[in-house]
Amino acid sequence: KQEVTQIPAAxxxxxxxxxxxxxxxxxxxxxNLQWFRQDPGKGLTSLLLIQSSQREQTSGRLxxxxxxxxGRSTLYIxxxxxxxxxxxxxxxxxxxxxxxxxxxxxxxxxxx
Amino acid sequence: xxxxAQSPRYKIIEKRQSxxxxxxxxxxxxxxxxxQQILGQGPKLLxxxxxxxxxxxxxxxxxxxxxxxxxxxDSTLKIQPAKLEDSAVYLCASSxxxxxxTDxxxxxxxxxxxxx
Numbered sequence: 243k244q245e246v247t248q249i250p251a252a253x254x255x256x257x258x259x260x261x262x263x264x265x266x267x268x269x270x271x272x273x274n275l276q277w278f279r280q281d282p283g284k285g286l287t288s289l290l291l292i293q294s295s296q297r298e299q300t301s302g303r304l305x306x307x308x309x310x311x312x313g314r315s316t317l318y319i320x321x322x323x324x325x326x327x328x329x330x331x332x333x334x335x336x337x338x339x340x341x342x343x344x345x346x347x348x349x350x351x352x353x354x
Numbered sequence: 355x356x357x358x359a360q361s362p363r364y365k366i367i368e369k370r371q372s373x374x375x376x377x378x379x380x381x382x383x384x385x386x387x388x389x390q391q392i393l394g395q396g397p398k399l400l401x402x403x404x405x406x407x408x409x410x411x412x413x414x415x416x417x418x419x420x421x422x423x424x425x426x427x428d429s430t431l432k433i434q435p436a437k438l439e440d441s442a443v444y445l446c447a448s449s450x451x452x453x454x455x456t457d458x459x460x461x462x463x464x465x466x467x468x469x470x
Contacts, residue, residue, distance in 0.1 A: 246396070276458075285358070285445060285461030286397070331396055341410060342459070344396025 244269045244336045248345035255322055256353050263317040263348045265332035270313050273335040277306050277317050280329045280347065289330075290317070322352045356380065358462035360446050366468045372434040375465045379427070379448030385409075387459060388421055388431050389445040397445055403429065433467075441469045 245268045255261050265275070274293045278286040290299045290306040292315070298307040305318040315332060329349045333342040359378040367373050379386050385404050389397035400419065402409040406426040414421070418437070423429040433440055443464040449457040 283463070283466075285463045286447075287461070288458050291458060333396070341399055341402070342397075344398070346394065346396050 244272075244334060244343040246332060246334055246343050246345035248330075248332060248348050250348060251346065252349040252351075254351040254353060257322060257324060259322050259352075260318070260320050261322055261350070263319070263330050263332075263350070265315040265317070265345055267313045267315075267334045267343070269334075269336070270310050272310065275306075275308050275315050275335070276333050276342070277304075277315075278331045278333060278344075280331060286331065319350075322350075324352045324354050326350060327352050358446055358448055358460055360444075360462040360465055362465055363463065364466050364468075366470065367436055368470050369438055370435040372432065373436055373467060374433075375431045375444050375446075375467075377429045377431070377446030377462060379429075379446070380450075380460055383448035383450050383460075384426075385449045385451070385457070386423055386429050387447040387449075388429070389447065391443045391445055391464070393442070400431070436467075436469045438469050441467055443467070 247266045249264045276291045277289045279289055280286050292299045292308040303320040308315045329347040331344050331347045333344045336343050361376050387402050388400045390400050391397040400414045401411040401421045403423040406423050421431045443466050445464045446462045447459040449459045
């Protein structure tokens, strides 16, 4: 059974700092990996989707990398802003049709 | 474009009572998902529909949970009877096509259930 782990569970950084969030998964037979953002009391918003054949994806200040063979992904956030404060979840697409397995998330706080 | 709608947003019930949640996906989205997110954990898929058929319900506790999507549009998730451990946020999501592996899922705001 696929297991997804995210480290750290919580992270506080001063505004403007670059940061990296980590995600690892136990079964490398994935189709894609996604990073989501979750704000308190709200649903999830998809940030980036990396297909298994890709190494990275970029969107604005966000860059996600995927090392499928080692079962790892990182989300890099450049020049962090207070508006980036949220919980970030990674999810891998498992054996089923678009069946996502989620990590427990990293709660990010960017201090002004 | 309107997003995924869910109601109610909050629900408090006592154990052994019944509760129902409603979801209206984005117009034209064929696939609909229900997830359970317990505090401090990531969402866990309960059931996936493609149009009005069930694709995956392997993690749905069928002795107390049921879900339907009769006309292939909106959906209801029911818990009967509820247990304390059912306290969680119930998220609905939808995707455009047949639930393919590169299909982006769009999530609703969720229903927060508290079972006392």
